[in-house]
Amino acid sequence: MKRVLELIDIPENKTIALQKQRSQEPNNDFHSDVFKEQNRLVLDVTYLFDSPEPTHLSRADIEVLIPRVLKAHQMLLNDEGDVRDGSIAMTGWRDLPEQISPEHLAELKNMAQELTDRIDVFVSLGIGGSYLGLEATFKALTHQYFNQLSREDRGGAPEIYFLGQNTDPDYFRDTLDMLARKRIGLNVISKSGTTLETAVAFRIVAQLVERNFGKKTKDLILVTTDRSKGALKSLAVQKEYRTLIVPENIGGRFSILTDVGLFGLAMAKIDIAEFTAGFRHMRQVTLSDEFWHNPALVHAAVRYAAWQKGKKIEVVATNATALYGVARWMEQLFPESEGQAGHGLWVSPGFFG
Structure with a gap:
């Protein structure tokens, strides 16, 4: 008699529920020096x-x-x-891992849970460094068909989508189709608040949320931006949106360990304490x-x-679909860091099936 293959039979299974189960095993204690080195x-x-x-x-x-x-x-x-x-000095990323407190991680997790309880779908709006690192980490650490899993197998997380990284109308329209008739939560990420692609996407999706949820909108939208200035900061104050901070001494492409990345990962039920x-x-x-x-x-x-x-070219290649986003992130990290004066290697991401 043929037995139906269960997901649990596959050791590499990346449902959030199984990841949590495995994290409790003694050999997987991320605090141990042996685990860190291995x-x-x-x-x-x-x-x-x-x-x-x-x-x-x-x-x-x-x-x-x-x-x-x-x-x-x-x-x-x-x-x-x-x-x-x-x-x-734009080197705030250098010491950031030692500066993140357990209290701040707990605060982010609580904010994520409060939003999760209100929504079906979470949309992260950003471009460049406000998008690539977060998407790369999300895809590397979660199930390839995360949004098609049951909410239970996602560990209670909402569906997660990324917008604002380009002006492709077909991609935008198709994503909006997936959001129809669902409770939407947003996090718009922009240090300046004036980045065209992100600003346009935010205006459209925010209007959709406002039309459907009226006064409750302020509980469904978060703004991640400069601490004290900029167009988005002003809008957040006006609309009473909750805010997260992009530190002034950390560039976008190095921001994955700031609120820019950590909040989105917390929304996906990824263990941000282990990540840090x-x-x-x-x-x-x-x-x-x-x-x-x-x-x-x-x-x-x-x-x-x-x-x-x-x-002239450094090829960053992988045969793991989950890691292709990391290769794309590197395509931005190196040329944007070195290429301002025409120096450095061009990074070419590659995927070998």
């Missing part, structure tokens, strides 16, 4: 060096750069070099000045040496 990111450069091709890299190409890389690393730690926007713990551990790893033990320094040196040898 699950941290590793950069493997084993096959990078000593190809017969004359334009390929050798270990010597990297070792000659070590003093220069270590100096640049120290400058970054000291807020020196090209790290400022006006008078503000991973950042704290990798922060310690990447603070090290032991070059070959610091993957950030090695990667920086490899990319620079490749650029010096005339390389």
Whole structure:
């Protein structure tokens, strides 16, 4: 007799319910040093060096750069070099993992739960750094068909959609079709409040919510923006929307560990305490000045040496559908950080089935 395959039979199952169950197992305690070391990111450069091709890299190409890389690393730690926007050093992301308090995480989770209890669908509105990191993390850590799961298998989370990242009318219209006759909650993310794509999407979806829910709208819309200024901040005060903060010393592409990312992940029932713990551990790893033990320094040196040898493109490829969003996020992270003066490698995301 043929047995029906149950989701529980598949070890990689990513329903929120099963993830919570597994997190209670002793071997999965994210506070333990063993768990952190076994699950941290590793950069493997084993096959990078000593190809017969004359334009390929050798270990010597990297070792000659070590003093220069270590100096640049120290400058970054000291807020020196090209790290400022006006008078503000845009390095707030560097120490953020140690600054996030359990109380703030609890506050975000409570806000997320209050909104979750009122809605069927959550829409995150943002573009660039206000979108890519959050979507990449969401897709990496949740079921590929998250919105098609039952609410129970989503751990009680609403359906989650992303808008405001482009002006494609077909995509927008099709997404609105999915929102029809549902209770909608919004979080609009924009530091300036004037980003065209996000502003247009917010106006349309906010009007839809207001038409359907009237005075209750202020409980269904959150605004994530500058602490004290900007068009969105003014609108939030006028409409009595609740607000979350984009820190002034953290650029959008580095904002995943701020309210920009954490609130959206909390809406998806992702454990934001475990998420931030991973950042704290990798922060310690990447603070090290032991070059070959610091993957950030090695990667920086490899990319620079490749650029010096005339390389133009870095291919970031995966065969995991869940991780393709991370590759797309990297396409923004590196060129936007390095490419302002025409320097650096172009990042080309790739998916190999």
